[in-house]
Amino acid sequence: MKSFSRLAILFSLFICFNTTAQVFNPYYNGLVDNVSASNILADLITFEDFGVKEPGTSEIDDAKNWIIGRYQSLGYTTIETQDFTVFGQNTSNIIVTKTGSLYPNTFLIIDGHYDTVNGPGANDNGSGTVLILELARLLKDIDTEYSIKFIHFSGEEEGLIGSEYYVNNTVIPENLDIKLVLNIDEVGGVAGQNNNTIICERDESPPNYNNAASALATQEMANCFGLYSNLQTQISYAYSSDYMPFENNGEVITGLYEANESPYTHGPNDIIDNMDPDYVFEVTKGTLSSALHFAVGREPLGISENHLDVSLVLYPNPTRGTLNVHLNSPIVAPLEMTIFDVLGKAVYKTTLRIENSATDVSFLENGVYIAAFQDGNRAIRKQFILNQ
Ligand SMILES: [Zn+2]
Known part of the structure; x- marks a missing residue:
C-alpha cells in the first residue's frame, strides 16, 4: 500500500546516531558478506517476469509456486500455505518456519507481501520478497536462539x-x-537517485503499551544498518503495511521502507529499470544483520554472545530503582555492567565483583534500558524497565 506520501515525516524523523550499545560482531559480518547482489537481481527479474500478481490470477499462483519451490530447494521443511479470499478471489499466504535452538516457541517474524496491483511490482514488493528469500538462504543452517517465520503475505x-x-x-x-x-x-529505491538512506519504522500508534519496545527494536535495527551496511538510517513511524494487524493485536513491530519514495508503485512502470537493485543489496545486508541480532545468531564453536544468559538474572523487572544482579555461577573475572538508554547512549557503568549485587538506578528517568554485561570474552544484554 503506502500510496500516500509520508507528509508528517518531518515531525517524527530524526537521524540515528551510531551507538556503542551494539558491538560489531565479526561472525555476523562474515555472514553479511555472503549476501549476493547477483542472486538479488536474478530473483527480481524472475519476480517481475511473472507479471501483475493480483489475487485470483495465474500470475500470482506462478509467483507463489516459485517462492515455495525456492524454500524447498534451500532445504526448508516447514512450509505452509494459508488460503483465504480477497473479494471472492482465492489466494494464499506462505509461511516458512526455521526452529530456534533455545526458544523454539518464540518467533521473529520477517514478512513482506508478494501480491502486486496494476503492475509487476518489482519494487512494491518484489524488493521485499527477494530480500526475504536471500535472508532465508543465508540463515538456513545458522543456529539462532529464537525461531524465525518467513512470511510472504498476499492481499496486502x-x-x-x-x-x-x-x-x-x-x-x-x-x-x-x-x-x-x-x-x-x-x-527498491529510485533509479538515478542517491539511494543512501533507509527508513526504520517504529510503532507510534495505539495501542501504546507496545510502542516503547518497538522504538527500542527499531533503534537496534538502525544500529545494525550502521554496523553492517553502508546506508544511513532515519527513524519514522509505521503505517499502511502488513505489520499493522500485528500492531493492533499488541505485538512489537518494526519495519523497513525506502527513503526515496518510488513514484511508480501500483502501476505498470514499477519495474527493475526504475529502481536500484544495489540499494536492495545494501538493505538486505542490514536486514540480515538485524535478523541475526533479533533471533540471536550463534557462532558454532567458540564463544558466543549470550553465553552468560543461563547464569545471569536481572530483577525485579520492572524495577522501582534498584537493579539486582544474580549470578548462578561464581564470578571468575570482574563483570562490567553498562546501562544504555533507548537511544543507545551509555548512561551508567560499574564493575560487579560479587555474585549478588544491588545497583541504585533511581537517578535515571523512567523508561526502557539495556544492561550490557561483559565478563572477559563473554557478553550478554538484558532489557529492563525503570518505573518509579
Ligand atoms: Zn507494498
Whole structure:
C-alpha cells in the first residue's frame, strides 16, 4: 500500500546516531558478506517476469509456486500455505518456519507481501520478497536462539487482508509468542537517485503499551544498518503495511521502507529499470544483520554472545530503582555492567565483583534500558524497565 506520501515525516524523523550499545560482531559480518547482489537481481527479474500478481490470477499462483519451490530447494521443511479470499478471489499466504535452538516457541517474524496491483511490482514488493528469500538462504543452517517465520503475505494491496487473516486465524487462536515482527515493504529505491538512506519504522500508534519496545527494536535495527551496511538510517513511524494487524493485536513491530519514495508503485512502470537493485543489496545486508541480532545468531564453536544468559538474572523487572544482579555461577573475572538508554547512549557503568549485587538506578528517568554485561570474552544484554 503506502500510496500516500509520508507528509508528517518531518515531525517524527530524526537521524540515528551510531551507538556503542551494539558491538560489531565479526561472525555476523562474515555472514553479511555472503549476501549476493547477483542472486538479488536474478530473483527480481524472475519476480517481475511473472507479471501483475493480483489475487485470483495465474500470475500470482506462478509467483507463489516459485517462492515455495525456492524454500524447498534451500532445504526448508516447514512450509505452509494459508488460503483465504480477497473479494471472492482465492489466494494464499506462505509461511516458512526455521526452529530456534533455545526458544523454539518464540518467533521473529520477517514478512513482506508478494501480491502486486496494476503492475509487476518489482519494487512494491518484489524488493521485499527477494530480500526475504536471500535472508532465508543465508540463515538456513545458522543456529539462532529464537525461531524465525518467513512470511510472504498476499492481499496486502487490497487492504492488508492476508496479514489480518494470519493474525486472526493463526496468531490469536494459537496464542503465538512473537518476539518481533519485521516488515519489509518497498525497499527498491529510485533509479538515478542517491539511494543512501533507509527508513526504520517504529510503532507510534495505539495501542501504546507496545510502542516503547518497538522504538527500542527499531533503534537496534538502525544500529545494525550502521554496523553492517553502508546506508544511513532515519527513524519514522509505521503505517499502511502488513505489520499493522500485528500492531493492533499488541505485538512489537518494526519495519523497513525506502527513503526515496518510488513514484511508480501500483502501476505498470514499477519495474527493475526504475529502481536500484544495489540499494536492495545494501538493505538486505542490514536486514540480515538485524535478523541475526533479533533471533540471536550463534557462532558454532567458540564463544558466543549470550553465553552468560543461563547464569545471569536481572530483577525485579520492572524495577522501582534498584537493579539486582544474580549470578548462578561464581564470578571468575570482574563483570562490567553498562546501562544504555533507548537511544543507545551509555548512561551508567560499574564493575560487579560479587555474585549478588544491588545497583541504585533511581537517578535515571523512567523508561526502557539495556544492561550490557561483559565478563572477559563473554557478553550478554538484558532489557529492563525503570518505573518509579
Ligand atoms: Zn507494498
